[in-house]
Amino acid sequence: MENKITKYKSKFLNQNKLAKRFSLTYILFSIIGVVSFNKFLQHYSEDNNLTSDDTFTFNIIFILFTFIIFILMVNHMQKVIKNIDKSYKDLKRKDKARLAPYEFALNNSVDAIYWFTLDARVVYANNAACNMLGYTKEEMLDMFLEEMDPNFDRNSAQECMIEIKNTKNWTLETTQKKKDGSIINIEVSGHGFIFGGKDYICAFGRDITSRLVYRNEITNMNQELQKSVDEKEILLKEIHHRVKNNMEIISSLLAMQYRRVQDNEVKYILKQSRSRINTMALVHEFLYLGENLAYINLEDYIKRLIEDIKELYISNNTYLNFDLNIDQLIFSTNRCIQVGMVLHELSVNALKYAFKEDRDNLLCIHIKKSNDKIHLKIRDNGDGLENIDSLYKTDSIGMQLVHTIVENQLDGTIEFKNNRGLECNIFFPIKED
Incomplete structure (x- = not known):
């Protein structure tokens, strides 16, 4: 619509062209009119007597009549042109008002x-x-x-x-x-x-110049932080390595003392002490060798712990099979040591009292997640225990250690029962305090 109006406007509002067109049209129309009127008069004069003055008068009248008609046509065309021009201006004003918000948005855009x-x-x-x-x-x-x-x-x-x-x-x-x-x-x-x-x-x-400057600053800060973290990780690994080495030194001293003493009870105490130290040292070894300095995969740790206990306590004549069923769990350093010490004491207790030479011995260790708790079960296939209550009230350092860790550190509960051997069930929350 706007294109058509623009076309008409450019065509009719050009005053020079408009004047020329009307002038030429008027002259052409007058010549044709005069010639046609003269021919009419010639035919008319054959039957009527007309003088040259009459012919001239008729021509003047015709010219005046055509001029009046032409003036009326011009006035009509001027009105049409004014209406077209008015419509064009109205449309242009409306378009300008309609496009004003878009132009404002474009010109005031941040981008x-x-x-x-x-x-x-x-x-x-x-x-x-x-x-x-x-x-x-x-x-x-x-x-x-x-x-x-x-x-x-x-x-x-x-x-x-x-x-x-x-x-x-x-x-x-x-x-x-x-x-x-x-x-x-x-x-x-x-x-x-x-x-x-x-x-x-x-x-x-x-x-984005300022953004790139900020990005480069953040990148440099991250690099510095990563460098600091790497240095701290190296330091922590070194600390764990030294703790492990110091514990191994203590274990070696106990082993030397073990070889010197003759009393079997003292020997067993030294062996237990050495085994407990190895249980804690193993945690630091996993942290030193692993990629994560805060958490340990529980299954890997227990498998290694059982192998160390077996090597230390089982004689060549004793056959021992393990049934390990452990969920995928990641424990912190403290909790790993706590669970490791509990498993160590219960496993050593089974090795000492339940298992015998020249028979198939079985030690089951199951650790499962159950809702918001962890269920740790350890069972041997020995003869069981007649007086279960004695395990809750005992002077044994190992059992006292188990109860202390479960109840005071793991915030859990412990239960013993006979089930084709002695079975111990421990429940403690997944979430650490």
Whole structure:
């Protein structure tokens, strides 16, 4: 509609052309009218006597009559033209009011907005684009992409336009050159669209120079922090390594003392002490050799612990089979030592009292997650115990240690029963205090 009005307006409101057209039309119409009227008079005069004065008078009357008609036509055309002009101005005013919010949004956008043709020529730039690069709108119009972005040349700029047109959510981090020659970092996103039957590219640019500076600062800080963490991890590993070595030294001293004494009871006490120290040293060995300095895989730790206990306590004539069924659990250092000490005391107790030579001995260790608790079960296939209550009230250092750890450190409960041997069930919360 607007195109039609614009067409009519340009056609009829051109005063020079309008005057020429009406003048030529009037002259042509007058000549045709006069010639036609003269022929009429000639035919009429054959039957009537007309003088030359009468003919002249008729011609004048005809010319005046045609002039009046022509004036009326001109007035009518002027009214039509005024109506067209008024409609055009009204439509233009309405369009301006309708487009005002969009123009305001474009010109006050924080991001720079450009329209490019497919040959990478700028046909529109908003205020943010001009302010960012230091150009006026007149200077930016008809600029090419490579003039503002030194990373492109004529060919690559056109290839970029085609890529944007054919790519959904196209983005790029690049640099642009300001009018004063300085370089800024830009994040650009672009989309293709069609307007007036032609392909265009709409690009949104944002100055990310300050963001990159901040990003580099964060990166440097992260590198420094990572360096500090790595140094602390090395230090912690070294601490665990030294603790393990010191415990091994103590264990070696106990072993030397074990070989010197003759009393069997003292020997057994020294062996138990050495075994308990090895249980704690094993935790530090796992932390030193592992990737995580805070947590240990419980299953791996228990398997190694059982092997160490078996090597220390089982004679060549005793056959022992293990039934291990352990859920995937990751324990902290403290909890691993606590569970390890409990398993150590109960396993040593089974090895001492339940198992015999020249028979198939079985030690079951099951650790399962059950809702918000952990169920630890250890059972041997010995003869069981007639007086179960004696395990709750005992002078044995090992059993006292078990009760202390379970009740005071693990915040759990412990229960003994006969089940094809002695079975111990321990329940404690998953969440550590």
